[in-house]
Amino acid sequence: WRPAMRVPALLCWAVVFLAALGAPQGSSLESVVSIDVNTGEATPVEAGGGQQEAAWPEAPMDLSGVHVKLLEGEDPTGEYSPKELMIRSFLRLPLAEQERMGFTSLYQEGMLLDDIDSDALKVLWEQRQEELKAAMEAMQEAADTLSSIIRQIRSGDEESVEAALADLEEHLSDVDMARDLHNALGGWPPLVRLLSSDQSPRIRAGAALVIGTAIKNEPVFQSWILESAAESVDVNPQQNETALSSLLGMLEEQGTGDVQVMHRRSMYALASALRHNLRNQAAFMELGGLERLQALLVKSCDGGLENPALVSKLAALVFDVLEEEKDQGYGWRKLPLVEELHHRLGSPEWALLVSECLSVPSHRRVQESLLRALDRQFQAPFTASERELLEGDSGLVRTLKSAQATYCTAPSEDFSDEDANPNEEACALANSCLTQLGWGAPSD
Secondary structure, three states, X not given: OOOOOOOOHHHHHOOEEEEEOOOOOOOOHHHEEEEEOOOOEEEEEOOOOOEOOOOOOOOOEEOOOOOOOOOOOOOOOOEEOHHHHHHXXXXXXXXXXHHHHOHHHHOOOOOOHHHOOHHHHHHHHHHHHHHHHHHHHHHHHHHHHHHHHXXXXXXXXXXXXXXXXXXXXXXXXXXXXXXXXXXXXXOHHHHHHOOOOOOOHHHHHHHHHHHHHHHOOOHHHHHHHHOEOOOOOOOOHHHHOEHHHHHHHHHOOOOOOHHHHHHHHHHHXXXXXXXXXXXXXXXXXXXXXXXXXXXXXXXXXXXXXXXXXXXXXXXXXXXXXXXXXXXXXXOHHHOHHHHHHHHHHOOHHHHHHHHHHHOOOOOHHHHHHHHHHHHHHOOOOOOHHHHHHHHOOHHHHHHHHHHHHHHOOOOOOOOOOOOOOOOHHHHHHHHHHHHHOOOOOOOO
């Protein structure tokens, strides 16, 4: 068992019962017991405010007239023994959790209370309380860790901020910690402000990496990319930037080294925000995002791939966005800007841009990513004139045949028949592209 950030289900459902146990109405406080279903403790409350050690009582607990928060549809009136309450609490856990703890071997549906081993049940209950205690401690420890990192981010010391970002990126792969950073601890605005142009490329790259990790694969989290970086209404324009606008601005900056790393991290964060998210894709188009990516792709492939990993990420984004069209329930045609994004990425213009990058020698994995994007682009519903344009483009055909010749040739002498052919996918993609353009039988 690993402590989780969120309070476990049993803790969420548990309540504190204050009830008279088998005592007549009007009894003194000495007969009143505080029943904590979180911890399994039953503590008599004395008139003087003191407490004495107490075990779970055997007498039923009369819950009538007591404010009890139970599940919807449950009746808080009536009498329940502590044994019943423990069983009901366990039954609310997921089946896999019941099996892990051994509760399913102790209790089967329909069993009488007297047939259940009370001692074994108590052992499981106490084990559960220890786990809950550890989970609460872990949750507090995680909150303290995030709070400390946020303070470092706000410090302004570049070395400290860079170290904090590296630490934060590791933590935010946990969705619960990402949610707490944003919702409970106010860490999102200061994180987004680290993308601004007054920060160094290293800090901006680190912040983009953290943001991409925090929001990927979570639709609710993806919406954070459109939130203002401001923590109050009295801010200057730069502080009011969203993460999306800042990330796009980062792609336009010139430079090598740290700037190129910044470009790659920005593309990673953008891809995390745009995948399967109509609202973010529309906002991306409103900000001229596609024009910026086009300019970046042209520059990156002009005279050699100066940032091959960036080109690979950009090609992967083209493929991913177009592939979303296969999801019939996605509704990408419902928003004009999103429909425009899909249409333009699948246009002959963008296909030729990708092929220009493919014509530049680079690592096999980069070329695979470019070929995958091209193969998906060629599946677009081109008009007759558009398809004729592509089929007649000698540069495009020459590039694809060159890739085919490179990746579909016989393996080198040091290639073992028992090994997977590293060129197999690139060969298949090159063949598929040429076949879709009607250029003869694919090469073996």
